Amino acid sequence: MKTKALVAVVALVTMSLAGCATTAGPASKAPIPVGALSDLTGAVTFPDAAAAAGAVFDEVNANGGINGHKIEYTVEDAAGDATTAAAGARKLNQAGVVANIGSTSIPDCLVNGSYYAQQKLDTIGIALPEACYHLANYAPINTGSLLGAGLSGIYAIQQLGSKSVCLIGPNLQGASESYKGSSDYMKSVVGTGFSYIGLQDLTASPVSYIVNAKQSGCETLVYAGPEQLTGAMQQAVRAQNWNVNFIGSSPAYSTALLASLGAAGEGMYAASEFAPFTANTPAVDAFVTLMKAHKVPVTNLAESGYIAAKIFVDVLKSIKGDITRESVSAALAKTTAYDNPLLAQPFVFGPGAGHQPNKSIQLVQIKGAAWVPVGDWLTAK
Amino acid sequence: MIESTISGLVNGSVYALLGLCLVATYRTSGVLNFAQTAVGAFAALTAVDLIGTGMPTWVAWLIAIAVGTVVSVLLGLMLYRWFSQTGARIKTSATIAALLALLAIGDRVFGDTPRSFVDPFSLFGFTLWGVRFTGDTIIALGAAVVLTIALDVMLRRTRTGHRLRAVAGRPLTAELLGLPVLALTIIVWTFVGVVGSASILIIAPTASSTFTGLSLLVLPATAAALFGGFESLWLTLVGGLLLGMISGLTSYFAVIAPYNATLQLAFVTLILIFKQRGERWDEAR
Known part of the structure; x- marks a missing residue:
């Protein structure tokens, strides 16, 4: 009996809430459903990008939405798991999302690529595996590890004067x-x-790899690992008394790593894929202010989600007529260039079997216990 | 090439210390404890997360060792209560089940995100053939040698040592003879918990930075223990260092370096084949 009563109460409350929602806005036009598939739970989580995108959409909605249409943002959890990621993509598809924005998931590109092609569902997301750069319906906002490490090496030769x-x-x-x-x-x-x-074996000490690198006479070491491993690597390099330029990957550009390394991090470089979020420019300030207002941590991933959402809002505004998956897809397939002050070059989705709109890095360095941009953008041809 | 091989001693000292912990448990309780490093990993990750909340390092370490010891004693009591009359095989299988359970629980509690471990011992060290050995390695090696000597003396010369060997070898007979088996079990697993947790805390900054990575160090540790036949403490020490040096050497060759972890398997297989030959010889005689 008790449960029945409870169900009745819940049903009543839900009905009244639903009623409120539909009668609240006088000019309530149909919302625009937008999705994201991110690893929110599980072993490694990436919640920042979708949270930042959500903050952008909230801001847009607060200012009246897109021609009166509110953006309805749904973030599905892929849990870092292939089965959950596949189910999440299907759920978003059934919810009728016009695109996925700010997706950050390891299995997403690996398991859902052909499904997105079949359903003509486009994503502006963050590429974790390299596979994301080889999908027709996925445009990563980040430069990625392959190009990032290559550009870091070029920077070492050209700007730091390293021979090896x-x-x-x-x-x-x-x-x-x-x-x-x-x-x-x-x-x-x-x-x-x-x-x-x-190729570092993660169940063992990195000392052997460092010794090998040192023996080969390198003057710069590019490290392609995630943030948490970068700290350990940096410590191990110092423990070997090796005086070498150290360039970390884009996740290494973090205020958390800066704090945990302390004085030991002084002089270390990292490759930012966007305008450095620790710099003082109006565009960066706008990003940081919005993140702080929505209690989203100011990180690389948050910045990527923020840029993806900003560009997507520009795409929506450019569409004349109804906003549907078809009209969004058609707008993205054009080679329209979307400028964003946080990107080195304009963002182009366009046609093709793979997309790499971001081909740049900006080196940052720890100087005086703060991340400071050094030099100019480095862009692949 | 020499530098690469020598650099393997950093990992080798880890394998040796953990291998010795396994042999110590085996000789005092008759159990091959596959869950040993997972218990230690539990302690290490507890310490990292406590330090992350702003707790002083030494307080976090003490709490972490206490946590590891409690988990270890619970495991020991479980083996004593439910599996005391069964053979070594069943007990060992039970520790494998415990390892799987701990891996699952650890994954839930700590996730598999790599951590930055506080490294209080990296400030001092010495250089050998161009490789710098820091405090962690020196302490791990020192602890391994001290543990070897202490266990050797304790098991052979003291009354408790004899009693422990009796319990490990013939638990039922020992109990019938009136030995306080429960008390001895608690002593052994407390000891194993303290030493196992402290060992992982010392080696974590140089070894691995994830819960699973630390837990799976039981594999090279088993290889080292196997080298000593789960009996000889000194050979276990040598086995661990040898295994580390082999993995250091292979990291030098680009072609085989990515398969470094597989080499432990090859090492174990070779030892097993070698030992088996010895057994056949014995049977033939």
């Missing part, structure tokens, strides 16, 4: 090909690739 550069990164699936790709790209530009590539 080494690359170490975790021995994950597909990593070997990715690091080789970085080295080949670097060679095509400056005539020399990485003189040592270390």
Whole structure:
């Protein structure tokens, strides 16, 4: 009996809430459903990008939406798991989302690529695996590890004057090909690739790889691991008394890592894929203010989600007539260039079997216990 | 190449210390404890997360060792209560089940995100063939040698040592002879918990930074223990260092370096084949 009563109460409350929602706005036009598929739970989580995109959409809605249409943002949890990711993509598709914005999930690109093609559902997301750069319906907002490491190597040769550069990164699936790709790209530009590539076994100390790199005479070490491993790597390099330029990947550009390294981090570089969020420009200030207002941590991933959402709002505004998946897809398939002050070059989705709209990095360095941008954008041709 | 091989001693000292912990448990309780490093990993991750909340390092370490010890004693009591009359095989299987359970629980509690471990011992060290050995490695090696000597003396020379060996070898007979088996079990698993947790805390900054990574260090540790036949403490020490040096050497060759972890399997297989030959010889005689 008790449960029945409870069900009745819940039903009543839900009905009245639903009633409120539909009668609240006098000019209530149909909302625009937008989705995202991110790893929110599980072993490794990436909630920041979708949270930042949500903040952008909330701001748009507060200012009246897109021609009176509110954006209805749904974030599905992929839990870092292939089955959950596949189910999440289907759920978003059934909810009729016009596009996925700010998706950050390891399995997403690996399992849902052909499904998105079949359903003609486009994503402006964050590429975690390299596979995201080879899908017709997915445009990553980030530069990615392959190009990022290659450009870092080029920076070391051209700007730091290093004669020999080494690359170490975790021995994950597909990593070997990715690091080789970085080295080949670097060679095509400056005539020399990485003189040592270390595939780091994550269950052991990195000392052997560091010793090998040191022996090969490198003057710069590019490290392609995630934020948390970068701290340990940096410590291990210092423990070997090796005086080498250290360039971390884009996740290493974090205020948390800066704090945990303390004085030991002084002089270390990282490759930012967007305008550095620790710089003082009006565009960065707008991003940081919005994140703080919505209690979203100011990180690389938050910035990527923010830019993806900003660009998507521009795309929606450019559409004349009804906003549907078809009209969004048609707008994205055009080679329209969307400018964003946080990107080095305009964002183009366009047609094609793969997309890499962001081809740039901006080096940042820890100087006086703060991340400081050094030099200009470095862009792949 | 020499530098790469020598650098393997950093990992080797880890394998040796953990291998010795396994042999110590085996010789005092008759159990091959596959869950040992997972218990230690539980302690290490507890410490990191406590330090993350702003707690002083030494307080966090003490709490972490206490947590590891409680988990270890619970495991020991479970084995004593439910599996005391069964053979070594069933007990070992029970520890594998415990390892799987701990891996699942640890994954829930700590996730598999790599952590930055506080490294209080990296400030001092020495250089050998171009490789710098920091405090962690020196302490791990020192602890391994001290543990070897202490266990050797305790098991052979003291009354408790004899009693423990009796319990490990013939638990039922020991109980019938009136030995306080429950008390001895608690002593052993407390000891194993303290030493196992402290070992992982010392080696974590140089070894691995994830819960699963630390837990699975039981594999090279088993290989080291196997080298000593789960009996000889000194050979276990040598086995661990040898295994580390082999993995250091292979990291030098680009072609085989990515398959570094697989080499432990090859190492174990070779030892097993070698040992088996010895057994056949014995049977033939």
